[in-house]
Amino acid sequence: MSQPALSNLPSTQQDIRLTARTSFVIHPNFAVTMRLLVLGAALLLPAVSSALSWTATPFSPPSYPLAVRSPYLSAWLPQGSGTALNGAWPQFWTGSTLGWAGFVNVDGSSYSFLGDPAVSGATFSKATQKSAEFTSTQSTFVLTAGGIDLTVTFLSPVEPSDLLNQSIPFSYLALSAASNDGSSHSVSVYSDISAEWVTGDDSLTANWSTTTGDTIFHQVQLEDQTEFGEINDHTQQGSAYYATLNTNGVTHQTGQDIVVRAQFINKGVLANSQDTSFRAVSDEWPVFALAHDLGTVSGTSATVVYAIGHVRDPAIQYIIADNQIQQRNLYFWSRFSSVTDVLSTFLGDYENALARANAFDAQISSDASSISSDYAEWVALSVRQAFGAIEFTISKDSSGNFNTSDILTFMKEISSDGNVNTVDVIYPSWPIFLYTNPAIGKYLLLPLFEYQATGQYPNGWSVHDMGAHYPNATGHNDGNDEPMPLEESGNMLIMTLSYVQAASDTSLITSYYKLLDQWTQYLIQEALIPANQISTDDFAGSLANQTNLAIKGIIGIRAMAELANLVGNSDESSNYTSIASSYVTQWQGFATSSDGKHLTLNYNNDSSWGLTYNMWADKLLKLNLIPESVYEMQTAWYTTVEAQYGVPLDTRHTYTKTDWQTYTAGIVTDTTVRDTFISALNAYAADGENNAPLSDLYYTTNGEVYQFRARPVVGGHFALLALQAAESSA
Incomplete structure (x- = not known):
C-alpha cells in the first residue's frame, strides 16, 4: 500500500443538501509522548453510546455500514458523536453523498x-x-413515528460458504411497522435513491428507466460510460438498481x-x-422512488x-x-441470465438470507465471545468492511x-491508492x-501466481500488486510496481502455507513451486539484514535493518521448508529449515536491546x-x-508503553x-x-471522535484518525480467531 496523494483524499466539494460531512484530518507527526496506564485501564473508558439519546448496541461506531457489498456498493451512515438515521445523508466510503431517503406516512402525517x-x-x-444496533451482517434502527415504531434493517449478506451468492452485488433494506400505543394505524412507507449512486461527478448526465412485472425496479446509469473507469473512486460503468416485489399497494x-x-x-x-427528461445528476436531482401501502397496522406489519x-x-x-x-x-x-432474474431471486430469498445471516452472526459472536465480549464486538464491526472490498x-x-x-x-x-490485489493488503x-x-x-492469491508464472513480471521477488488501479488487473510488466520485495515475498510464502494447512490442498505448491522457491532465494539473500526498504507500513517511511521486516522474511524461509516437505522435497526442506534456524538465532542477537527488555x-x-506483529505468522503456522x-519479553514490554488508545x-x-x-x-x-x-481498540472505535468507515490508522494519544478509511485490512481483526482455527485443526 502507499500513502495517498492529496488528490486521492475524500472530496470536500460542497453539497447543499449535505448536513453532516465526514471529517478527514491528517495530523503532522510529532514526538512520542505517552503516559503509562495501569493494565486494563482502557476497560474503564466510557463508550460514546452513553451520551446518545437512543440506545446503541453494542456501541455507536464511527460509521454504520448500510449497504456494503463491493468497492462500488458501499454506503455508510457517519456518526461522530452520534447521528440518527434521519440526521444525515448516507455516504459512499469516500465521504461523498449518496441520496437515499425514506419516509413513513402514519394516519396522514409523514415522517x-x-x-x-x-x-x-x-x-x-x-x-x-x-x-441502533450492528451485528456482523446487519445494521438495525428503530424509530418512532406517531403511533408506530418503524424497524429499519440494512442487511448486507456475507456468505463465505456460497461464493456465487456472495458475488451478487445487491444489499437489502427491510422495513416493518408496529403499533406502539395499542391502536390501529394507517401506514405507508416510501424510499428513493438518487442518481448519485452511479458516478463520482454529479455534473455528468444520467438516464434511467422503470421496469414493472413481478418485480418492479428502477435502473439508472451514466449516459456516457467509461469501461473499467473511475472518478473519485466511483465506477463510471454499469447501472444502479432499486427494486421491490410488485405486491398489492406498491x-x-x-x-x-x-x-x-x-x-x-x-x-x-406515488403517481406511477x-x-x-434525462439530465445531469445535479440538475434538479432526479430520484427513483418506491412506496408500499401497508394498510391498517394494529400489531406488526x-x-x-x-x-x-x-x-x-x-x-x-x-x-x-x-x-x-x-x-x-x-x-x-x-x-x-438477466438483472430481472437476479432481483427476483434476491428479493424472494430475503427470509432465507436473513436466517443465514442470523446464523452467521451468532457463530461469529459465539466464537469471538470465547475470547472476550469486547473482541466479539470488535470483529462484528469489521466483517462487512472486509468483504466489501x-x-x-x-x-x-x-x-x-x-x-x-x-x-x-x-x-x-x-x-490508500486503489491497487488491485495488493499483497500487503491481502496479508493483513x-x-x-x-x-x-x-x-x-x-x-485472492491465484491472480498473483498466474500472472507471475507467465514470466511477464521481470523482478526476482514477488510483485506488489496486480494493477495500479482497480478494476484494472493489468500487471506490471515494466517491474515498476511499489518496491516491497522482502515484505511481499514473505507474505506470499506465509499465506500459501497457511492456506495449505487450513484447506489440506497442495495445488498452489505443485503449480507454483518454482515461483515459491524463487522468492525464497531472495529472502535467503536479504532477510537477515534487510536493506533500506519499505514495509507494509510504508507511510512511516523506509528504514534499514528493520527487526519486524527481518522476521517476516525468516518465517517465509521456514514456511518454504514446510511447503517443500509437503511435496516430498525433503533435502530442500532440511536446508531451508537449517537456514531459518540459523537466521532466527542471529536475528535475536541483532534485534534485542542491550538491557534485554x-x-x-x-x-x-x-x-x-515497535509492534513485532510479524511474529504472529510463527504461531499461525x-x-x-x-x-x-x-x-x-515483548508481552512484558507492551505494558510499559501503552497509551490511552x-x-x-x-x-x-x-x-x-x-x-x-x-x-x-x-x-x-x-x-x-x-x-x-x-479493550483499547474498542475504546477507539466507540470514542465519538471519528465518522469515517472504520479507519485502521489512528493516534493512540487521543483516538483521532490519522488517515485511511473503509479498508479491508480490518479482516486482520480476526487474527485471534484464525489462531484458534489453526490450533483446532492441528
Missing part, C-alpha cells in the same frame, strides 16, 4: 426516517430514533427529488409516473423489502500470458460459456478469510521499539521458530494500526495484556 431531505411545499416531521415514480418526495408526503402514494445494488459487466480486466487482456465477469452471471469473478471459454472452475477474487486497496486482511473460508484466500525497531538502536522467551506502531510516531495491534494481541503470553489491547 422522515432515512436521509436528511428538505422538501419545499410539503410538511413532515422527523421520526425519533429509539435504538406505487412508483421518478423525477425531481422535491417533487417526488412531496407527492408521497402529501398523499401517501416517469420523468424522461408485514416486512417490506427493497434491494439496492450496482451491476457492471464485465467487471475486471486481467492480464494473461503474452500481454493479452481477459475480461472477467462477476460469478453470479453463471446462474442468472472484494469481488468474485469467472472467465468465459472460447465458446462464450462461463467457466465456473476458473474463480479469481479481486480486492481493491480502498482508500487474511485472518477473516482463513476463519470464514480459506478458499477465498486461494482465489525488548526487541528494537531496527538493529542496534536500543532506544527504539505452528513453526515454533521464535523462542517463547521472546514472546514473553493502545500501543503505538513504533517509536517514530504516536499513531498505530488496528490490524497489527490485533495480530499482536493474538501472540502475547498473558490474557490480561491481550484483553487490554482489545
Whole structure:
C-alpha cells in the first residue's frame, strides 16, 4: 500500500443538501509522548453510546455500514458523536453523498426516517430514533413515528460458504411497522435513491428507466460510460438498481427529488409516473422512488423489502500470458441470465438470507465471545468492511460459456491508492478469510501466481500488486510496481502455507513451486539484514535493518521448508529449515536491546521499539521458530508503553494500526495484556471522535484518525480467531 496523494483524499466539494460531512484530518507527526496506564485501564473508558439519546448496541461506531457489498456498493451512515438515521445523508466510503431517503406516512402525517431531505411545499416531521444496533451482517434502527415504531434493517449478506451468492452485488433494506400505543394505524412507507449512486461527478448526465412485472425496479446509469473507469473512486460503468416485489399497494415514480418526495408526503402514494427528461445528476436531482401501502397496522406489519445494488459487466480486466487482456465477469452471471432474474431471486430469498445471516452472526459472536465480549464486538464491526472490498469473478471459454472452475477474487486497496490485489493488503486482511473460508484466500492469491508464472513480471521477488488501479488487473510488466520485495515475498510464502494447512490442498505448491522457491532465494539473500526498504507500513517511511521486516522474511524461509516437505522435497526442506534456524538465532542477537527488555525497531538502536506483529505468522503456522522467551519479553514490554488508545506502531510516531495491534494481541503470553489491547481498540472505535468507515490508522494519544478509511485490512481483526482455527485443526 502507499500513502495517498492529496488528490486521492475524500472530496470536500460542497453539497447543499449535505448536513453532516465526514471529517478527514491528517495530523503532522510529532514526538512520542505517552503516559503509562495501569493494565486494563482502557476497560474503564466510557463508550460514546452513553451520551446518545437512543440506545446503541453494542456501541455507536464511527460509521454504520448500510449497504456494503463491493468497492462500488458501499454506503455508510457517519456518526461522530452520534447521528440518527434521519440526521444525515448516507455516504459512499469516500465521504461523498449518496441520496437515499425514506419516509413513513402514519394516519396522514409523514415522517422522515432515512436521509436528511428538505422538501419545499410539503410538511413532515422527523421520526425519533429509539435504538441502533450492528451485528456482523446487519445494521438495525428503530424509530418512532406517531403511533408506530418503524424497524429499519440494512442487511448486507456475507456468505463465505456460497461464493456465487456472495458475488451478487445487491444489499437489502427491510422495513416493518408496529403499533406502539395499542391502536390501529394507517401506514405507508416510501424510499428513493438518487442518481448519485452511479458516478463520482454529479455534473455528468444520467438516464434511467422503470421496469414493472413481478418485480418492479428502477435502473439508472451514466449516459456516457467509461469501461473499467473511475472518478473519485466511483465506477463510471454499469447501472444502479432499486427494486421491490410488485405486491398489492406498491406505487412508483421518478423525477425531481422535491417533487417526488412531496407527492408521497402529501398523499401517501406515488403517481406511477416517469420523468424522461434525462439530465445531469445535479440538475434538479432526479430520484427513483418506491412506496408500499401497508394498510391498517394494529400489531406488526408485514416486512417490506427493497434491494439496492450496482451491476457492471464485465467487471475486471486481467492480464494473461503474452500481454493479452481477459475480461472477467462477476460469478453470479453463471446462474442468472438477466438483472430481472437476479432481483427476483434476491428479493424472494430475503427470509432465507436473513436466517443465514442470523446464523452467521451468532457463530461469529459465539466464537469471538470465547475470547472476550469486547473482541466479539470488535470483529462484528469489521466483517462487512472486509468483504466489501472484494469481488468474485469467472472467465468465459472460447465458446462464450462461463467457466465456473476458473474463480479469481479481486480486492481493491480502498482508500490508500486503489491497487488491485495488493499483497500487503491481502496479508493483513487474511485472518477473516482463513476463519470464514480459506478458499477465498486461494482465489485472492491465484491472480498473483498466474500472472507471475507467465514470466511477464521481470523482478526476482514477488510483485506488489496486480494493477495500479482497480478494476484494472493489468500487471506490471515494466517491474515498476511499489518496491516491497522482502515484505511481499514473505507474505506470499506465509499465506500459501497457511492456506495449505487450513484447506489440506497442495495445488498452489505443485503449480507454483518454482515461483515459491524463487522468492525464497531472495529472502535467503536479504532477510537477515534487510536493506533500506519499505514495509507494509510504508507511510512511516523506509528504514534499514528493520527487526519486524527481518522476521517476516525468516518465517517465509521456514514456511518454504514446510511447503517443500509437503511435496516430498525433503533435502530442500532440511536446508531451508537449517537456514531459518540459523537466521532466527542471529536475528535475536541483532534485534534485542542491550538491557534485554525488548526487541528494537531496527538493529542496534536500543532506544527504539515497535509492534513485532510479524511474529504472529510463527504461531499461525505452528513453526515454533521464535523462542517463547521472546514472546514473553515483548508481552512484558507492551505494558510499559501503552497509551490511552493502545500501543503505538513504533517509536517514530504516536499513531498505530488496528490490524497489527490485533495480530499482536493474538501472540502475547498473558490474557490480561491481550484483553487490554482489545479493550483499547474498542475504546477507539466507540470514542465519538471519528465518522469515517472504520479507519485502521489512528493516534493512540487521543483516538483521532490519522488517515485511511473503509479498508479491508480490518479482516486482520480476526487474527485471534484464525489462531484458534489453526490450533483446532492441528
